[in-house]
Structures are given as structure tokens and as C-alpha cells.
Amino acid sequence: MADSAPPLNRRAFLVTSGLATATLAGTALAPATAAHAAPRTLSGDPFTLGVASGDPDPGGFVLWTRLALDPHAEDGRGGMPARTIPVRWEVSSDQRFRRIERRGTAAARPQAAHSVHVELNGLRPGREYWYRFRAGNHVSPAGRTRTAPHPATFGPALAMAFVSCSQFEHGYFTAYRRLAEEHPDLILHLGDYQYEYKKGDYTIPGGNVRDHEGPETVTLADYRLRHAQYKSDRDLQAAHGAAPWLVVFDDHEVENNWAGYIPEAGSDTPSYEEFRARRAAAFQAYYENMPLRRRSIPKGPDIQVYRRVQWGRLANFHMLDTRQFRDDQGCGDGYKDCPEATDPKRSITGNTQEKWLLDGFRRSDAHWDILGQQVFFAQRDNTAGPVKKTSMDAWDGYVASRDRITGGWLDAKVRNPVVLTGDVHAHWASDLKADYDDPDSRKVGSELVCTSITSTGDGADSDPADQPFLAINPHLRFYNNQRGYVLTKIDKEEMKADFKTLPTVRTPGAKSSTKATFVIEDRVPGVNQTYLRPYASTKMAAKPERDLIQQTLDNETQP
Incomplete structure (x- = not known):
């Protein structure tokens, strides 16, 4: 039997970018600061390293990506410009992204190799979700992830x-x-x-x-x-x-x-x-x-x-x-x-x-x-x-x-x-x-x-x-x-x-x-x-x- 799920709440979630953290409330976007300004055009697809998720709990998980125009750049910077890039992210309860559950913007900073860590909570336990990122006009591949079951339940068999x-x-x-x-x-x-x-x-x-x-x-x-x-x-x-x-x-x-x-x-x-x-x-x-x-x-x-x-x-x-x-x-x-x-x-x-x-x-x-x-x-x-x-x-x-x-x-x-x-x-x-x-x-x-x-x-x-x-x-x-x-x-x-x-x-x-x-x-x-x-x-x-x-x-x- 599937877990019983409480209503989706709107508790705060955390967004981490590289070695810095920021707290946002609900699904509102952060103010238009230098870190989240309107994006300038990138010279190519920055999502060459894919996407990932990790460390699930009953209310969320971590979403990850790292921008790299040239993964093989010898300086390790991925061919990225030496400036902060705003990265939009969204989490959906369906694979086609028709039911968006969360969205926001994180800053990919050069001092963190333009990596992004989005730390979410407030989602339903024991559920499957899909996620993706956007930078400028470029959209990442979609990833599949899930939350852990509620602590009081066993949930279905775990693969x-x-x-x-x-x-x-x-x-x-x-x-x-x-x-x-x-x-x-x-x-x-x-x-x-x-x-x-x-x-x-x-x-x-x-x-x-x-x-x-x-x-x-x-x-x-x-x-x-x-x-x-x-x-x-x-x-x-x-x-x-x-x-x-x-x-x-x-x-x-x-x-x-x-x-x-x-x-x-x-x-x-x-x-x-x-x-x-x-x-x-x-x-x-x-x-x-x-x-x-x-x-x-x-x-x-x-x-x-x-x-x-x-x-x-x-x-x-x-x-x-x-x-x-x-x-x-x-x-x-x-x-x-x-x-x-x-x-x-x-x-x-x-x-x-x-x-x-x-x-x-x-x-x-x-x-x-x-x-x-x-x-x-x-x-x-x-x-x-x-x-x-x-x-x-x-x-x-x-x-x-x-x-x-x-x-x-x-x-x-x-x-x-x-x-x-x-x-x-x-x-x-x-x-x-x-x-x-x-x-x-x-x-x-x-x-x-x-x-x-x-x-x-x-x-x-x-x-x-x-x-x-x-x-x-x-x-x-x-x-x-x-x-x-x-x-x-x-x-x-x-x-x-x-x-x-x-x-x-x-x-x-x-x-x-x-x-x-x-x-x-x-x-x-x-x-x-x-x-x-x-x-x-x-x-x-x-x-x-x-x-x-x-x-x-x-x-x-x-x-």
C-alpha cells in the first residue's frame, strides 16, 4: 500500500550554490540582484555535465548541476565566463512538467566552478518527481528523483x-x-x-x-x-x-x-x-x-x-x-x-x-x-x-x-x-x-x-x-x-x-x-x-x- 501523503505545504526551502547559501520562501523568486540579473547570452549549451539529485528525505532532496561550455578546459573552469550565471530550476510531479511543484533561481558562481546545489524540503513523502534547469535559452536534460517515505511508514519495496x-x-x-x-x-x-x-x-x-x-x-x-x-x-x-x-x-x-x-x-x-x-x-x-x-x-x-x-x-x-x-x-x-x-x-x-x-x-x-x-x-x-x-x-x-x-x-x-x-x-x-x-x-x-x-x-x-x-x-x-x-x-x-x-x-x-x-x-x-x-x-x-x-x-x- 502506498504511503498516505499530507497536503503539500509551502514551507521554506534552501538553495545552495557552490560554497554559499541563500534562503527563499515559498516559490517566489529571489530579488533581481547581480546574482540573479537577466541572463546574458551564453555561447553554447552549458549543461554538458548533466544533472543529478541526492540525499533524499521525506520532504525533499538535493538537485545538482554544473555549467560547463567546454568540459575539457585545462584550467578546470569549464570554458565558462568569470561571472555569476543565474540558473532557473523547476520540480514537477509529472514527467512532462505540466504540474510544477516548485521553481526558483540559483546563482552559479565562478568560485564554485559554476556548480549549483538546490536543497528542497516541503514536498510529499514517498513520491516520484522530475526536475530540470535553465540558463539563458538553454534547458538541461530532465532528471528523475524521489522523496523518502514518511518516517512512520514502510512504503513499497525499495529498489x-x-x-x-x-x-x-x-x-x-x-x-x-x-x-x-x-x-x-x-x-x-x-x-x-x-x-x-x-x-x-x-x-x-x-x-x-x-x-x-x-x-x-x-x-x-x-x-x-x-x-x-x-x-x-x-x-x-x-x-x-x-x-x-x-x-x-x-x-x-x-x-x-x-x-x-x-x-x-x-x-x-x-x-x-x-x-x-x-x-x-x-x-x-x-x-x-x-x-x-x-x-x-x-x-x-x-x-x-x-x-x-x-x-x-x-x-x-x-x-x-x-x-x-x-x-x-x-x-x-x-x-x-x-x-x-x-x-x-x-x-x-x-x-x-x-x-x-x-x-x-x-x-x-x-x-x-x-x-x-x-x-x-x-x-x-x-x-x-x-x-x-x-x-x-x-x-x-x-x-x-x-x-x-x-x-x-x-x-x-x-x-x-x-x-x-x-x-x-x-x-x-x-x-x-x-x-x-x-x-x-x-x-x-x-x-x-x-x-x-x-x-x-x-x-x-x-x-x-x-x-x-x-x-x-x-x-x-x-x-x-x-x-x-x-x-x-x-x-x-x-x-x-x-x-x-x-x-x-x-x-x-x-x-x-x-x-x-x-x-x-x-x-x-x-x-x-x-x-x-x-x-x-x-x-x-x-x-x-x-x-x-x-x-x-x-x-x-x-x-
Whole structure:
């Protein structure tokens, strides 16, 4: 049954443009100031980067666009004039914009790369809306979005998809296009939205498919240009326009394997002091290019992205930041048998975020508590036998931190804890255990891991009869090394996850298919496989399965 909706009210809504905010009342336009003066003619279409929406709540969402006449301009300014551009926006309850619910004008300012963030409230809960922008005589593509259900209701089943790791050079973003065609209600991006490398620094077998523009991203201009290059991809634009997004970053939005204020090169290098400036540039460009609320406006090298989004009584999405507050990776990073991994003082979330998360567990009355985060949560031992080698970049490198989070949801009696993960460029599904070294230990939750959109290239299908890595870790239930995304359907009884794969990303237009389906039942921790498509041999799959998995593990620390 659909939610009952209160009458549409005319409460105030907020409009944010770049790093400045303004408050408007009702649907009246702002006064004709310099920021909202009659537009002068632009030399071309400024909506080359598409549109997006994000962070829905019962009364609204964030609308985003960024004006760019030339997305590939080397100075990162998108070929825009050095003046403020008024941008009109409107929200409709029908796809043809016959029933306009809200409209207004926002200022696209050059100091914010001519980005616009419109933060709305006062709309009906649990409803579908369409939106678009106008600048001068130009009209943007229309986007589809929706509000979350009323907090007291469950609403209909939620179609939620999650993705990660889209390296532009490694393939075409066809998986984004296929995702858009699924018409999800909500999309989570779990990090590595863009990559920092210059052309050719991160290559795949057979050569990269296309090239990065500009140098390695270090300055604000570099990051703006790189985001614009990615955003100009039509397949990515289609995914942004299909549904509201919840976004968090991982490492490549700044630099490979950074930790806190420590760059990849380490704290003892001359680059350490420079890294604060690099982080500040990366975060400003990230905010400018994402549909984030004003609470995420950066403050120098710091940004607030961990947050909680409630989807009625059905689900709480706890979006985490496992980069900005973590201790440095132990033992020099990589896969190690490392005593630092079990140090109880070490944290991947930092104390403040950890307390926030545990408090969220205690306060939750949702059917599903879902952690949207970046790196592998379950234990992944890379070797058979008594010696344990695990990734220092994942939760395995912060064992006590993982134990505190797991203990927190057990103490709070969270009904259905589910961890969603990106980063590792392969599909995985796993049971979360109280003690990973005891095969008979009880299950305490579930983890679903999405493969990459393109990163590391095509990969290969995986033979379920030849997966020794999974035998080392019996709580790991599924692995596939192709590209794609995960599409879930969540209701009160179960969470169903379809692991979608594409046969290739080297050429555009590939079709997606479901490789496997897993179900998590209400109040039953762990994942249960209900479907597995037969193994299809490929040229790359002629290698032993262990070599394929090891290649995946090696790629996690590339280059």
C-alpha cells in the first residue's frame, strides 16, 4: 500500500550554490540582484555535465548541476565566463512538467566552478518527481528523483543499487547505462568515482581503452577538469538522472591509499605537508560535483560525508567515511601478517564517527540497518595454513575497530545488519561471523560487495567449481571477476541482491545479465544463494582461478 501523503505545504526551502547559501520562501523568486540579473547570452549549451539529485528525505532532496561550455578546459573552469550565471530550476510531479511543484533561481558562481546545489524540503513523502534547469535559452536534460517515505511508514519495496570504482581509462561506462535502465529508486556510490592518475599511469592488459585528460590531479584545477571529464560521459549522466544518489568517497577521489593526513608516499616524505592542500582541493571539487547537502561544504582539508539517511521504517543507510579519520595502514600497507592489525587503539573510522554509528544502532527501529562504506569488512585470509595474510587497507587491518562495530550492532540488537562494500573490483557475498577463525562461529550479519564499473578492465567469469580462495575463507560465499553493479530489492521480509555483470567494457553497448542472486531473510544473518548462472569460459578465464583471484587482489593496491 502506498504511503498516505499530507497536503503539500509551502514551507521554506534552501538553495545552495557552490560554497554559499541563500534562503527563499515559498516559490517566489529571489530579488533581481547581480546574482540573479537577466541572463546574458551564453555561447553554447552549458549543461554538458548533466544533472543529478541526492540525499533524499521525506520532504525533499538535493538537485545538482554544473555549467560547463567546454568540459575539457585545462584550467578546470569549464570554458565558462568569470561571472555569476543565474540558473532557473523547476520540480514537477509529472514527467512532462505540466504540474510544477516548485521553481526558483540559483546563482552559479565562478568560485564554485559554476556548480549549483538546490536543497528542497516541503514536498510529499514517498513520491516520484522530475526536475530540470535553465540558463539563458538553454534547458538541461530532465532528471528523475524521489522523496523518502514518511518516517512512520514502510512504503513499497525499495529498489536500491550500489556501485563503485569507475576508472575512465579502463573501459566504457556501459554498466552505468544498464543501471539507469533498471529504474532504481536509490543508487549508492561507494567510492572511487574518479581516478587521479595521468594518462597511462594505471594500465590494464591489452592497453587502456581511452585516456585521461590532464596531469595527475593535485590542484583544484586538476580535480575540476577530471570530474568534468567523467561527468561528460553520457552513460554516467544517464545513471545520475535516473534516481537520487547517496555518495561517499574512497581513496582515488584524492590519491591512492591515503589515510587521514598521510599521503600514499608516507608521513616521512616532503609531500606530507603538501597533502593537506591536495586534500582541500580534492574535497572542494568533490563537493562541487556531487549532489550533497550544505552540511558537506568543505572546511579546508576537511569534509563531512558520513551521515544517516532514513528510508521510512524500512531501512537506515549509515554512510561511512573510512579514509578521512583512519590510522595509517599497518606494516607499510599491502597484504601482510601484521601485528599492528590487532592493535586495539587503531581505528578505521575514528572515535567520533564510531560513537555516532554505535548511537545510530541503539536508536534504530528500522527493519534493515545498512552500512554504505568502502573497503572489505569480512576477513579475507590470502593464504592457507596457520599464517594469516590480510589486506592492511581493509577492515582486516583494523580488527579491533571491526570488532567494536560488530559488537555494537549485536549489543543494540539491530534486526538486520548488512554491510555494502566497493573497492575490490569484484563481486563477493559473505557471512559476517563473530569469530572468523572458527568455522562454527555464529553468523552476525551479511556483506554484499559490488565489482567495479570499469576498473581493471573486463576481468573474467569465474568457475564456481575452482575457487580455492573461497575454501580458505568458508564464510565467503561468492566471487566473480567481471564488471557490473548490484541491484537489490528490499522489503519487510527479505533483501534480494542480483549481482549484475557485463561480458566486456572494452567496447560500448554490452548487455548486462544476472550472474547470481542472494537473499538475506529478515532476522536471519548471512547470505543464501538462490540463483547462479552457469560458468561461461572466456579467453582470460583459461588461467587458473587462483591466479584470477590473486590478480584481483594485486589490483587493489595498484599501481
